[in-house]
Amino acid sequence: MPLSIEDHAFSVVSAGYTILPNQLSETELDAFRGCVDHAFEAMRRAVTQGRTDPVFNFPSVQAMYVWGDACVQLLEHDVIHDLTAALMREYRLWGYNVLASAPNREGHELPMLDGQEGIGYHQDFTLPFHGAPRPFYLWHFVCLDDVSPENGATWIIPGSHRANDLT
Numbered sequence: 052m053p054l055s056i057e058d059h060a061f062s063v064v065s066a067g068y069t070i071l072p073n074q075l076s077e078t079e080l081d082a083f084r085g086c087v088d089h090a091f092e093a094m095r096r097a098v099t100q101g102r103t104d105p106v107f108n109f110p111s112v113q114a115m116y117v118w119g120d121a122c123v124q125l126l127e128h129d130v131i132h133d134l135t136a137a138l139m140r141e142y143r144l145w146g147y148n149v150l151a152s153a154p155n156r157e158g159h160e161l162p163m164l165d166g167q168e169g170i171g172y173h174q175d176f177t178l179p180f181h182g183a184p185r186p187f188y189l190w191h192f193v194c195l196d197d198v199s200p201e202n203g204a205t206w207i208i209p210g211s212h213r214a215n216d217l218t
Contacts, residue, residue: 060137082121
């Protein structure tokens with residue numbers, strides 16, 4: 052039996068994340084993949100032409116709503132809004148931005164602007180959900196392909212994403 056939105060919200064609060072598999076149909080995924088491929092190709096052309104200024108790159112790649120209709124539909128997906136509302140009550144999708152990492156599949160590599168390999172690490176700092184002195188944000192990752200350590204799956208260190216201070 053699938054978990055309810057409330058169960059997934061509890062998982063985010065207690066573990067720092069949740070996984071909601073199979074939220075998009077194959078048709079929706081194909082349309083979204085087409086938009087992503089189009090955006091990556093535009094970025095490849097820009098880099099080849101020497102346009103590597105971060106000011107140019109940010110709006111042209113991370114603003115999902117300019118990629119195509121499938122991206123706008125994803126941003127309006129009920130599950131994204133239902134889970135966000137369960138966790139934050141009032142919220143705003145701010146900027147409709149995405150962060151892209153270079154795929155590790157043969158033929159789909161993206162050049163990194165600093166010449167480094169397409170591997171990186173960062174920490175999402177946790178903040179309290181309500182009454183925080185700093186704004187809280189919530190990430191939604193949508194996987195276009197099945198993920199594994201071999202193809203670049205997101206790794207989560209248990210307990211590192213809970214909504215409390217890391218002390």
